Amino acid sequence: MERPELPLQQLHAFVMLAEELHFGRAATRLGIAQPPLSQQIRRLEGKVGHALFSREPGRIALTPAGRELLPAARHALNGLADGLAAARDVGSGRVGRLRIGFAASLALTVLPGLLRTFRERFPAVELDIQEMTTTPQLAxxxxxxxxxxxLREPPADDAELGFAIVLTEPFVAVLPSAHPFAAQRAVRVEQLADCPFVLLPRAVGPPLYDQITSLCIAAGFTPRVAQHAVEWQTVCALVETGLGVSLAPESIRRIRLKGVAFRRIEPNTTLTRVAVAWRKNDSNPLVPRLLAALDQDPPDRS
Incomplete structure (x- = not known):
């Protein structure tokens, strides 16, 4: 047998009357007149097929059918209220889930402060943090x-994605600590012409790779790449073993390896850019919340 649908308005009227056991007081709580309240109750009783209240002069009471319905009616109304509150929270960006991709080197600069600030402001938001290089992030x-x-070095223009620069930093030379150039306070790029290089593959971040090679070409040579590594931590570890030297964003200094020296380069005019990226048409309210957190608490550039 098909179960009748019980409109929430009728359930609300029923619960109010069950609590007050007085039509006048229940109507007042509902903000309606008594006749519409009586009509709602009669319609509900018609759907149930049984009287929900016994009516005697000056007194009403719940019938057994009414007593059976009351807990379920309260549960339905409470469930609706909880669902509406949850929907409002998600719609306003107070709760929900935000998936963030980040380049590994940004765990040394932008990421920790951003996550700390966002977590303090929106503790109920679930953050899903995924480490990935620039090209996979764009995809x-x-x-x-x-x-x-x-990510580093965002595209110049993109119809689908928006970008905002949050940090710029110069490049440094990454050298084995026993390398002769490590004794210098600064290294001229042309001094590295005869050195093998350890670099990230171009595929993982073409603009950054091109910046590094352009630094070398401007100094009169094309870098001879002896080894590729996908992450800067690995690049530094390979430099430490003596496989080569590298040029890296300045924040890579924060990778502490005893056998690696970081030195300022000359000329020191090229800057690498760190950007936040998002979909221009994204309806997730948490996206502008995070962008606002970045804007209000810019990353540490020290």
């Missing part, structure tokens, strides 16, 4: 598998 944003990207 993941377009495929909607992440909501925010923190």
């Amino acid at each position: 993941a944003l377009r495929e909607r598998t992440i909501d925010i990207g923190l």
